[in-house]
Amino acid sequence: xxxxxxxxxxxxxxxxxxxxxxxxxxxxxxxxxxxxxxxxxxxxxxxxxxxxxxxxxxxxxxxxxxxxxxxxxxxxxxxxxxxxxxxxxxxxxxxxxxxxxxxxxxxxxxxxxxxxxxxxxxxxxxxxxxxxxxxxxxxxxxxxxxxxxxxxxxxxxxxxxxxxxxxxxxxxxxxxxxxxxxxxxxxxxxxxxxxxxxxxxxxxxxxxxxxxxxxxxxxxxxxxxxxxxxxxxxxxxxxxxxxxxxxxxxxxxxxxxxxxxxxxxxxxxxxxxxxxxxxxxxxxxxxxxxxxxxxxxxxxxxxxxxxxxxxx
Numbered sequence: 001x002x003x004x005x006x007x008x009x010x011x012x013x014x015x016x017x018x019x020x021x022x023x024x025x026x027x028x029x030x031x032x033x034x035x036x037x038x039x040x041x042x043x044x045x046x047x048x049x050x051x052x053x054x055x056x057x058x059x060x061x062x063x064x065x066x067x068x069x070x071x072x073x074x075x076x077x078x079x080x081x082x083x084x085x086x087x088x089x090x091x092x093x094x095x096x097x098x099x100x101x102x103x104x105x106x107x108x109x110x111x112x113x114x115x116x117x118x119x120x121x122x123x124x125x126x127x128x129x130x131x132x133x134x135x136x137x138x139x140x141x142x143x144x145x146x147x148x149x150x151x152x153x154x155x156x157x158x159x160x161x162x163x164x165x166x167x168x169x170x171x172x173x174x175x176x177x178x179x180x181x182x183x184x185x186x187x188x189x190x191x192x193x194x195x196x197x198x199x200x201x202x203x204x205x206x207x208x209x210x211x212x213x214x215x216x217x218x219x220x221x222x223x224x225x226x227x228x229x230x231x232x233x234x235x236x237x238x239x240x241x242x243x244x245x246x247x248x249x250x251x252x253x254x255x256x257x258x259x260x261x262x263x264x265x266x267x268x269x270x271x272x273x274x275x276x277x278x279x280x281x282x283x284x285x286x287x288x289x290x291x292x293x294x295x296x297x298x299x300x301x302x303x304x305x306x307x308x309x310x311x312x
Contacts, residue, residue, distance in 0.1 A: 028061035063142030083223035135172035261301030
């Protein structure tokens with residue numbers, strides 16, 4: 001049985017362009033309990049404090065849903081996972097058509113697919129999931145899409161699990177603590193607050209995605225990169241754990257106002273220490289790293305900033 005515990009609707013203000021007019025940005029971030037939502041609040045504060053006449057409406061979202069919101073004109077700027085944005089540009093599932101108006105604003109930090117099981121669940125690898133109860137995010141989240149791929153390369157579907165609970169990170173942790181789910185998947189930074197919360201109450205095991213399974217995953221999506229969750233990241237994790245990773249970045253429409261995007265990226269780059277307070281992964285982020293080519297065209301306004309910095 002598939003329980004949908006959480007749904008988010010993204011509606012809000014429309015970007016008003018023009019040199020003398022107020023500009024309001026609808027900014028899609030992530031689910032509450034993850035790293036994107038507070039990061040979005042920090043970016044909101046930077047933009048509103050430094051760009052006169054610009055306000056930001058922070059909205060909850062998810063990796064795939066955010067790209068679709070930009071494509072549909074329901075958001076002006078969003079956080080996204082590079083692996084999903086590249087799929088959108090190519091028109092690969094879960095996207096129904098090629099996205100021809102999506103541009104990168106800047107790469108922020110690496111993301112990790114994290115697969116955590118209760119220590120007494122009997123789950124040692126992704127081959128052990130048949131008949132187990134899962135806690136995952138709703139459709140539209142990159143973590144949910146990766147979980148489907150992980151099942152697929154093991155010859156499984158959601159129907160092969162005993163139960164699939166879809167909800168927020170907070171919902172998942174509660175289910176795991178109560179023993180109503182045996183494994184939990186998510187995409188975020190390391191260490192993940194949700195996993196630390198879970199580990200405070202239950203013994204856990206970080207399950208690797210490696211070897212033949214990783215290679216099969218990369219056949220499904222070439223954007224999946226090998227990443228390592230370092231030993232000691234979580235209680236009881238004595239060894240490095242291999243998993244899938246990619247980059248979190250900022251996206252907008254390629255037709256978005258060039259001067260506005262230039263100013264947004266310039267002020268974000270100049271206030272990285274403020275962002276690092278919220279997301280440690282961005283500490284020390286440089287314009288050169290923000291300008292990294294991840295297979296998504298750069299917005300002209302962002303490109304102008306990186307050119308000025310000698311970073312492109």
